[in-house]
Amino acid sequence: MRIEIITPDIKVFEGDIKSVRVPGKKGSFQVLKDHAPIISTLENGPVIMVDMDGREIVYEINGGVIEVKANKIILLADSVN
């Protein structure tokens, strides 16, 4: 599935991944392939992605919102460290 991480200043990441773990408002949760459509606000914390080769990619975000729809993830982060 495809993910885009966008901040107001720059597009941080775009690519295909196997899974992503995000810091949701009510606790961190993981999105795998064929996840049900969801919109959630995010807290400060790490976004941990596993790419197609099984490597981990981590971004530290400061709040944001995530939309998952039909294996397409859009993560709007306020800022990324």
Added chain:
Amino acid sequence: MANLKALRIRIASVKSTKQITSAMKMVSAAKLRRAQDKIVRLRPYANKLYEILVGLSQSLSDSEVENIYGRESSPDKILLVVITSNSGLCGAFNSNVIKETRRVISEKYFDQYSKGNLKILAIGKKGYDYFRKTPVKMLPDKNRLFFDVSFNNVAKVAEEVMKSFTSGEFDRVELIYNQFKNAAVQNLTNEVFLPVKAASAEGKGKAYVVDYIYEPDQEHIVKELIPKSLKIQFYKAVLDSFVAEHGARMTSMHKATDNATGMIRDLTLQYNKARQAAITNQILEVVSGAEALK
């Protein structure tokens, strides 16, 4: 007859002015490109955020969400955010904003102004310096913003403004700035920043409805997204003005360079005429001198 030496000096000075203006034009063009990139990069974020917000407000009725940024009341305490530039040499860019601000004060908010309930937040030195000399009350300036126009810096200012609105310090905030259209054209814009109208559900029915899971719930998300989109709106205004400034400067420097080129041509023609006249004179003198000796 024009003095040859004076003309020569004049030509040299116009030439060096032309060099400066054409260099400034290049610098502005480069800065314009960079600043434009920022707007382009902002767009996907802004669009997506707006999309989510509209999608949400379609499924929520207005009464369900209490919106602290939408509190409508008779406007008593006004804040005008006046966005100009820090440096000049950009044509009518700054004076347009200042003129519009004065017009807004005298036509729209004269009552509030005469009661002393109107304040100006200046972003940009030119506007600040102008209104400092008028009796209008000013908030501390935010001129430093233009040294590094990033979302985080602008968001801080936007937050301050939003806080002063929610705390009741102001009940209406308007932005006055130049919107970038293209390098030669700026649209003077005066828009209401606060109170916000809820995102209207235009194009309803067009978008097919997806059954989203909302976390924590729709109300919470809307409440969190509204301030976000406000910050984006503020950032966009500052960025727009920043880009428009470089566009305006590029255009006015281009015109100045053109003028200098024309002036050099005229002066050179004058200089050559004067030079030829002087030579003719000298020949005449020599010839008539020789004639007299016969």
